[in-house]
Amino acid sequence: MRNAIWLACAATLLVPAPAFAKLANERTPTQEGTFIAPAGTAFFSFAHRFTVGASPSYSVANVPTFHLSAGVLDWAALGALYSTETATVPGASQELELFAKERFLDEGAGALLSASLKEAYNMTSQSADLEASLSKRLGPVTVFGTARGMSNFQYSGQMRAVGGLGLAFSPTPYLALVADASASPMRAATEPPVAWGAGVQIQIPSTPHTLALHATNTGSTTIQGSSVATDTVRYGFDFTIPFSNAKQWTDIVMPEQPAPTPAAGATFDAKAFFTGHCIACHGPLGAGGFGPDLRPVEAKGDDFIRNRIKTGSPKGMPPFASQLSPADLDALVAFVKSL
Ligand code: HEC
Structure with missing residues (x-):
């Protein structure tokens, strides 16, 4: 038993x-x-x-x-x-x-x-x-x-x-x-x-x-x-x-490597980008960690989310503008809202 x-x-x-x-x-x-x-x-x-x-x-x-x-x-x-x-x-x-x-x-x-x-x-x-x-x-x-x-x-x-x-x-x-x-x-x-x-x-x-x-x-x-x-x-x-999530525990011994930035022309996978670049601070499910819980962020609107991802924040978030095309950014904003 x-x-x-x-x-x-x-x-x-x-x-x-x-x-x-x-x-x-x-x-x-x-x-x-x-x-x-x-x-x-x-x-x-x-x-x-x-x-x-x-x-x-x-x-x-x-x-x-x-x-x-x-x-x-x-x-x-x-x-x-x-x-x-x-x-x-x-x-x-x-x-x-x-x-x-x-x-x-x-x-x-x-x-x-x-x-x-x-x-x-x-x-x-x-x-x-x-x-x-x-x-x-x-x-x-x-x-x-x-x-x-x-x-x-x-x-x-x-x-x-x-x-x-x-x-x-x-x-x-x-x-x-x-x-x-x-x-x-x-x-x-x-x-x-x-x-x-x-x-x-x-x-x-x-x-x-x-x-x-x-x-x-x-x-x-x-x-x-x-x-x-x-x-x-x-x-x-x-x-x-x-x-609630095995990954946060397996990360202790097998940390996830950042996903390589896809070659030009390849289809952008917002989820993979999020896993590679965002979960260290926002958690595997976006529920927060060092960075805030992203699940309620939808209420702040697309422009706010897009700008935050592009320019980051002096409070500890790096800018991602140089790694994302406008279309990639749209896909990532949609993914963040879906968390
Ligand atoms: C090194 C840590 C770090 C990484 C990596 C990071 N963030 Fe952040 N993020 C933060 C911090 C800290 C804030 C809070 C900034 C503030 O309030 O000024 C934040 C805020 C945000 C916000 C606004 C949340 C709110 O409620 O105001 C969004 C959206 C966001 N991040 C998305 C992302 C996405 C998408 C990625 C990956 C492409 C990412 N972040 C990567 C630390 C990080």
Whole structure:
């Protein structure tokens, strides 16, 4: 089972797919929301949550969770969460959760709200865990709801049901202020009543990555981990890394050579020219990197795009006027608009 997940993830890396990113307002610290990696892509994120011990040692303890998943269908993903130091199961240090997740309603595709179901097996607590998530955008606010069921909570032999709510407020598309809380009617009197998280999440402009800074009284980010309220407040971050395109990774060891300028009279291939001259800064899919994301540039008009390509920019783009005939330039402008 574990090998199958790694294989599925590896296989998706070989298939070029559209760029995607999990946005800043698609999760909260203890609720992962309804997002799944699209078919043919893999998704990696890691969360680190720290506590600092008392004087004089000030020893730092970290609860990290690594998430790797692969989109097998546009609405279904397989993956695993792994923590090398968990606060979920008393006495256990590592924690592994294997999961399948399906999104059956997608607001981005016109549905009234987004809804997903995650079926997981927590190997550490030997528990079948289920999580239903809803999310709904209302202007700059996204509301999250989650219901979880666990057959062997914290390896205690007890079942557990947990319900939670979350909010993300996005004053800009790149920024979200987030908070969430969840609780169980089945908790023992000795347990802290509420598992909570709060923080700031940033979509790093011109990259497919998000960075979250948060405070929470939970440990790992598995279904169980997000449901265990501890007495300790941890401060940490998480970072998301979508793998949507194999080429950007093969480039590390086999960089693409610039395409030779075609001989006079040869037909101009705008895509090949783009690959040879533009992707180093604008990314293989034009989604940006050192240079800006080119997908929205169509709105600035043909003349703007043509001039920028011809003359470049003092902000770091070289001019291409001498390498392109007017007809070539037209073809390249059309290609840029098609990104
Ligand atoms: C060395 C890096 C680099 C290369 C190579 C490069 N660009 Fe750029 N490009 C930039 C930077 C930086 C900007 C932002 C310039 C500015 O805002 O003044 C930019 C801006 C642009 C814009 C305008 C985007 C906007 O929203 O304002 C277009 C269109 C564009 N580039 C197309 C291309 C094309 C097509 C190629 C290949 C023929 C290319 N670039 C090659 C760095 C690069």
